[in-house]
Each structure stands twice: as structure tokens, then as C-alpha cells.
Amino acid sequence: MKKNISRRQLLIASSVAAPALLLSTRLSAAEKLDHADPQAKALGYVENAEHVDSVLWPKKKPDQTCANCALYTGAATGYGPCSIFAGKDVAAAGWCNVWAPKP
Numbered sequence: 761m762k763k764n765i766s767r768r769q770l771l772i773a774s775s776v777a778a779p780a781l782l783l784s785t786r787l788s789a790a791e792k793l794d795h796a797d798p799q800a801k802a803l804g805y806v807e808n809a810e811h812v813d814s815v816l817w818p819k820k821k822p823d824q825t826c827a828n829c830a831l832y833t834g835a836a837t838g839y840g841p842c843s844i845f846a847g848k849d850v851a852a853a854g855w856c857n858v859w860a861p862k863p
């Protein structure tokens with residue numbers, strides 16, 4: 761049995777599918793920030809905050825990590841977005857010299 765899809769049904773289906781597709785694209789993990797990236801190097805980014813060179817980066821305090829930085833919007837573990845490094849994910853356990861406390 762053949763069923764014809766009306767133009768209205770097609771429009772409704774596409775209006776639901778398009779935002780869902782965009783959302784799924786945004787939810788997929790971005791590329792991880794490479795610590796060798798020039799901007800990352802300039803800001804002292806490391807994936808493990810315990811490995812920060814305190815001579816080069818004296819501002820670093822023991823409790824500072826990306827996970828508790830105001831610019832980080834990811835989960836408490838793993839990787840997530842940082843507004844300084846658009847389009848890349850930083851490590852929740854990482855750190856850079858732009859670190860700022862969450863409000």
C-alpha cells in the first residue's frame with residue numbers, strides 16, 4: 761500500500777529534523793586543544809594543572825583547574841569548551857594563565 765506524504769507533513773518533519781540535526785552536531789565533541797597550539801603555548805595551557813611550571817606561571821594556585829574556571833562550560837571531568845579557545849575542547853583537569861574563578 762502506497763502512502764503519499766503531504767507537503768504539510770514534509771514541512772513539519774523537516775522543521776523538527778533540522779534543529780535536531782544542529783543540536784546533535786553541537787553535542788558532538790570538538791577537537792581537543794593541543795598544548796602545542798601557538799595560543800595555548802602563549803597562555804601556558806597544559807592538560808594537567810599539576811604540571812604547570814610555577815616559575816614560568818607564578819599566578820597558578822594549587823586548586824585552580826579548567827573545571828573551576830569561569831570560562832569553562834564543560835563537565836567536571838573529561839574535556840569541554842572554553843571561551844578563550846573557541847572550537848576546541850580543553851581538559852577539565854587543565855589550566856592556563858587566563859584562569860578566573862567561577863562567580
Ligand code: SF4
Pocket residue numbers: 805825826827829830831832842843844845850854855856857858859860
Ligand atoms: S581560560 Fe580557564 S577554562 Fe580556558 S584553558 Fe584557561 S584555565 Fe582552562
